[in-house]
Amino acid sequence: MMSKAITIAEAQRYDAHTINEIGIPALVLMERAALATFNNILNDDFDLSRIVVVAATGNNGGDGIAVARLLKVRGLNVEIYLLGDPDSATPQTKQQLKIADYYSIPRITDLNRIVNATLIVDAIFGVGLSRLITGKFADAINAINAADAKTVAIDVPSGINADTGDVLGVAVVADSTTTMAYNKVGLLTTSGKQHSGTIHVADIGIYAQDRLEHAR
Numbered sequence: 001m002m003s004k005a006i007t008i009a010e011a012q013r014y015d016a017h018t019i020n021e022i023g024i025p026a027l028v029l030m031e032r033a034a035l036a037t038f039n040n041i042l043n044d045d046f047d048l049s050r051i052v053v054v055a056a057t058g059n060n061g062g063d064g065i066a067v068a069r070l071l072k073v074r075g076l077n078v079e080i081y082l083l084g085d086p087d088s089a090t091p092q093t094k095q096q097l098k099i100a101d102y103y104s105i106p107r108i109t110d111l112n113r114i115v116n117a118t119l120i121v122d123a124i125f126g127v128g129l130s131r132l133i134t135g136k137f138a139d140a141i142n143a144i145n146a147a148d149a150k151t152v153a154i155d156v157p158s159g160i161n162a163d164t165g166d167v168l169g170v171a172v173v174a175d176s177t178t179t180m181a182y183n184k185v186g187l188l189t190t191s192g193k194q195h196s197g198t199i200h201v202a203d204i205g206i207y208a209q210d211r212l213e214h215a216r
């Protein structure tokens, strides 16, 4: 089947339409994104003995923190490496952090725990990446790439511009990427493919066109 690929602007427009016009709450979309990623993780052949979710405070991070909770509730050993100030997280991501705290998911600050993980979930940046990556964000991506662990990216491998496939300084090299709603144009480029690994497109209830015909 031919699958459509969309730009960052389209992804943002379809998200906003689904939330604001249709009325599906952002947290519901986030839960579906997390469930799709979680199911892809369980269906693959990964060593799940030491899982680290590396998350920033945008909605991509929120997806990842929700994945951490789904894994934890399954009884798996999962830790969160959080980048950025939780006080400036998006409302959805703040809610995910609160839920993760309820389940006592450890928050780690030592990059060595990333390097020694068996599976890494990359939830640093998705379609919101807007500038060159430096500092602690770059350090975390370098640690992910230095690890022997398999790496699963959420939506876009962090550091890849989802329109052009360009590396904005440094980018995660993933074994697989669960991308939401549609593939992204930048993931079809040579660089995009090299960083995404196997791409799974997840239906999370966001569509380019309203499916009103099914309702008649």
Ligand SMILES: NC(=O)C1=CN([C@@H]2O[C@H](COP(=O)(O)OP(=O)(O)OC[C@H]3O[C@@H](n4cnc5c(N)ncnc54)[C@H](O)[C@@H]3O)[C@@H](O)[C@H]2O)[C@H](O)CC1
Binding pocket: 015, 016, 019, 026, 029, 030, 033, 056, 057, 058, 059, 060, 061, 063, 090, 124, 125, 126, 127, 128, 129, 130, 131, 132, 133, 134, 137, 154, 155, 156, 180
């Ligand atoms: N909108 C939805 O309801 C859904 C979104 N999903 C997921 O969310 C991301 C997009 O989330 P958004 O908050 O718009 O952006 P990001 O999380 O990708 O990142 C934005 C965040 O990062 C900062 N930032 C950007 N570039 C840099 C940089 N180089 N260094 C440091 N910080 C940077 C920026 O300022 C923001 O704070 C999407 O990809 C999906 O994963 C859902 O899946 C569900 C629906």
Ligand SMILES: [K+]
Binding pocket: 060, 122, 123, 124, 125, 126, 153, 154, 155, 156, 157, 158
């Ligand atoms: K990501």
